[in-house]
Amino acid sequence: MVQTQKLFVYVFYACFLLSNLPTYSWGRRLFEKEGPNYAVKTIKTEYGDIYDCIDFYKQPAFNHALLKNHTFHPSTRSNSKPKMAGKNTNSLTKNDMFLDMIRFKGESCPSGTVPIRRVNKYDPDSRFPEHNVSGTVFALGQTKNDPSKKYYGANGVLSAWNPQVKPNQYTSAEIILRGGTDSIIAGWTVNPAKYGDTQTRFFIYANANNKLCFDSECGFVVTRPDTPLNFILSPLSNITGPIYTYPVFVYQDAKDGNYYLQVSSRNIELGFWPQNIFAGMKNGASYAGCGGEVYSQDTVKPIDAPVMGAGTYPDIYPDKKNFAFCKFSVVDDSHNVVVPTDIEKFTNNPEYNAVVTNQDHGKVIYYGGPFPVNV
Template sequence: LQNNYGDIYDCVDFYKQPAFDHPLLKNHTFHFQMKPTSLPKRSRDQVSSNVSKPLNIGLKGGGCPVGTVPIRRTTKEDLIREKLASKIMTPADDTGGADYAIVETIDGPNKYSGASAVLSVYQPDVVGKQYSAGRMMIQNGPDSLQVGWRVDPSLFGDARTRLFIYTNAGQSHCFNTNCPGFVIVDTEIPLGQVIEKVSIRGGTSL
């Protein structure tokens, strides 16, 4: 599958995706029809009225067939950029000029089945090695997982707003599917996908 920006996505068998190269997932019980065990209690009407849900962020034609997941085809240049960007992110990309909203959980026997966030999406101008992102980060000790949108020419090779995840686990520091362990279940919205509709300053927030 190819989008309007030249990105090519392969529909990979769910059980052959890179996630299952992780040794802890060798005897997994995941399946391609997995759904969240629970959904956030907050309803859409509790979100600010000037916020609209982004439209058409998935692949055209309905994405991949059931039983497969879309994975962006990477070139040698892509891998080089991602490796350099991962080094910049390690151990933390706290270079100033960033605002954080933090929620800390209490240590205990309770388990968390997921997390969600509502983020406005923008496409700010960046120059040089600058990047801009809106993201949610889940952290447990030194390990963390980030998810959100990012404008980063050094990483993606263009200045478009793209969906991303960043994994920091042990000695592994990488973007999107280059780290094993993150299981993709959605057949339409791939990592690295361009988000075409973005917010306008002073106007509608998407």
Template structure:
């Protein structure tokens, strides 16, 4: 019995020693992580001239326009802020019901400053790594056994490869020298299922050599709990110069986008449309200027800012876009798999249910070197997983076409 008690005592001592060692190691790791997080927050959050607390919990910092995060980009060290292009005044936006940003009910930023959503420690802790914070996951292509449903695929000999971690439903136009696009985007708040999932309704302007290497500027609304910490529908902008591999980010979570206006990125927009109820939309447009910059605007003539020409290649978006897409996208490791994610796209209803049920885009416009805003002459509609997320371009005689898209994901009886 005495030997047994001694053995138990020794085990307790050993356990306590190991626990203390583990605690010390964890404490050192935590301390190192804290320093990294503090440095990252300091880099992202510039000193504020004024701070505004939104009723939905967001904090808006009014930052001196010349001290914004964009100028941390090596290519923009000596950048001169560009004048707002006059062509914004020529928008043909016909939207009646406009959504707006919640924070604007709580105040406004002084002249000479721009509004930026403050990044908090908890935002960084949700990211897989500090380097990946604010970025979309890279596109992963896998060999497909189904060549009928995927319209975003590449070929290697006789094999077909599709992007495995995202699913799109969209309308597109392909050509040469697009220098702008816009649309009124119906605003909803779709369900997001898995911790790393997010869902968008957006416009893409692209240039490059296909799905494996392209440059892109993008904008619309997104529900992204991993990035923003809640399930709110938020205005977003994105850019990449290498197909999401290592460049670009959402909003201003990395240097690049030059903020000039009083509309904040990454901020909740209200009101939200409801099934068989009032429908709300927000006009979003991106336009190229003669210096090679891409400007983002919302509403009729409200500039948000621009992506400078120096971010893009001489034969890419610095010159023009070759492809414009309007629609939705779900990012998830469980798209194109069984069981599929239940993350919804658009309103969460299928496109064929149309007005009041499905998410729509209307007043679609492109701009080319004619300098005219017009409906694209040649279009295609595509759904990579039509049994999960569908498309329907509603064309009626004498009326402007309305493009519907979306779906419930695995909640549909036809989605695996």
């Protein structure tokens, strides 16, 4: 049973590498070709990113074949949010500063439009060859395999870092929901092949009924005019402190069945994945997890391995704050946000590790690597 669970995780993550296949990226290609021509307004951020404000009904999500006859509108919001059960504190860091600086500074797209990030050219193909010795590596806290359990959301408070990677590598911190072959991932990443830089960016990803997409490329409906996807996180944690945390929450609405995305301590709702684009997650997920993921195209020595999180290796219970962590909770079948009791660690490479702890009135997963070569 354990091996079956591991196999499911491997298959799930293998899909992550295929996200930019041309077959599934028509939404992005259409926008690159036509977006600026029908943009109502253009906003340039302090980091140089350009977002075009386009009509809500012309956003890439609605090129999805299953959304042609949708009834969504710019004011579509969650109808039934999960309730917090018990204490929900966050005293893990010296500076519990949530990253609320994600909105456009002093600007917003006009009412009835949404911001879509412009790229200068079609995103580089982020597919990589067959996995080798390095390949994709995970260090996670995940729910145990139990067919009787359902999860209707995942909530993670992620410490935010800027681990450096080479052009053929990426590193991410994320929460995960999965059911069948469907999955949703949300968190932050440093992914030069996808985003063309080494900035720490918020990202989302979904495998919905075998359509594999980053961000708003197909299926995710953006609803806010003032808060974009792919925003650059700032400030970021430092190994000597302070540590900055960032909350991300994905949950299925108990009434309309859509999966909504919230960020920031202010519960800013960015949009949703419609229920009808999924097959295995129409009614909840069978798996939830949180932690780190890295990838390297080439077989590399530990000294050249991609950094996960803070780059520290949590091989023992951490007594300092210089580790990457995720404070993790899930949404149960009563649609309450609860601390999961069935969490175990999953790692598939000894250069990286995860430690699952009971701390701060919840489950805290410390993760990172590679293993220090001078130890």
